[in-house]
Amino acid sequence: MSQLRTSKSDLARDFGISDDRSLSLFLKTLPGVDQVGAEARAVELGTRSIKKESKAWAIDMAISMVDLTTLEGADTEGKVRSLCNKAHRPDPTDPSVPHVGAVCVYNDMVKIARSHLDSIGANEIPVAAVATAFPSGRASREVKLRDTRDAIEAGASEIDMVIDRGAFLSGHYKSVFDEIVAIKKECGEKAHLKVILETGELVTYDNVRRASYLAMIAGADFIKTSTGKVTPAATPPVVLIMLQAVRDFFDRTGIRIGVKPAGGIRTSKDAIKQLVLVNEIAGPEWLSPAYFRIGASALLNDLLMQRFKMRDGYYASSNYVSIE
Template structure:
């Protein structure tokens, strides 16, 4: 393939026309083919030692999430405790990657995690007028600054789907770039996850275009969904996003992560996601720095399966903790 280019060199200019031209020239996605490939990979049979590996890997990739109007400090503390030690009866169960909360609860989450030995668990904040993204740019920027100053090391922003669907790709690009600037640069930057809300973009062509827009504008991760819209992280959507990050890496040498969020509730679903990663981008992406699963109920099913593998029998819902 062509020589490695920097992220910015791929786009000759950040002029809106140039951005639109680039996005519209991306190769098409055939819906039937993409869904067929995802369905075939769903038949992979993951057993014994590979299942043990996959379950612990999936736990370590979870962004344990609560995004409700009814969230309280108490609820967030409970979530943090579970994030650090998912299975109170088994200390070998890994911690999750992050807790994901609304902006105003970032401070309490960070504080509580630090106080219980969860320094390695990140706090992710949803910003930019999540979930709809319908606010002025000034508000979106301030939303993001607030989250970072409260201790969020990961920012989950939403794109302006209205702008995207009306063809104003330049506006989407500019917004992501502006938020990226707020997130900073270098090792200490806040990691930027860009939520595409694929359930509102609808077509796989749009998913690919939005993926590239986000990567070109500086996303560290591209994320499927807010969790507020269905369908969310369906296997073909995740497949198309993984193909996009694979191709982006081939062109730029930069690895962008993927976060599948919404609708992944069972260990089986999570393992199917890991198979998609393994056979699309390859195993380099089988790491919490490059693949995440945004979920809440999923963790308990993974723990039940984990207990089953170690004890040989299933327990029940009273043997895993409420979130």
């Protein structure tokens, strides 16, 4: 395939996208996804047996990729602060445990998270905010832009936006596209943009592939599976389709987009399966928190428990890891 080697700002032009019609035509040129075949491949890669030093490596890599998340109406400042501590030192007794990839919170908690992280010397940990009327995305563009600006002003350096699934499903691709472009512009150089496709609402793998391309061309730095509020979320075949998309996109443009599965990844085994997918579908270049994140909350403790097991040779009681 001819490589464009383009810059991010020229993407729409390079893909020949100017209006609804050209975008729609482009998305229809993408090859279809065979559901049975895609699922079979994901199952096959799920049988990889990761042991010993490769497992130890994978566990630490997974920890460093976790976007430690709390997205509840019941979130409090105290809860967010303890989450930040956990993000910085997942196991206070063992400094060799890496810090997580980011702390992910609602907008109003961004300031608290940022200042607390800074106060405990965790300046390097970014705060990600779910903006744009998360999780449904049902608000005017003006509100979404304002939401984004608000998060960035409060100290968020990563924005997890949701796409307008209603517009996507009704074929108004350009509207979805323009919204991502607008939010990206709002992020500017100050924040990384993760675009949540909410694959559980897009339903088909063809849609997942199209939405992935749409988001990448519109300027996403990451494409993310789900909000975590809808099931199914980050299933292995969905992640596989998205990893294939970022790989193909890189081959075509030279631009490396990240992938973030979120929702339903709770065990170390699930996380390691995700890393196998990254390794064998996108390639080892994506095995870094710069290009792969896992949105999760309960996962971190399971990773720590597995780490204890590898270190000590037995499973410790869950009372040896803090619940928050």
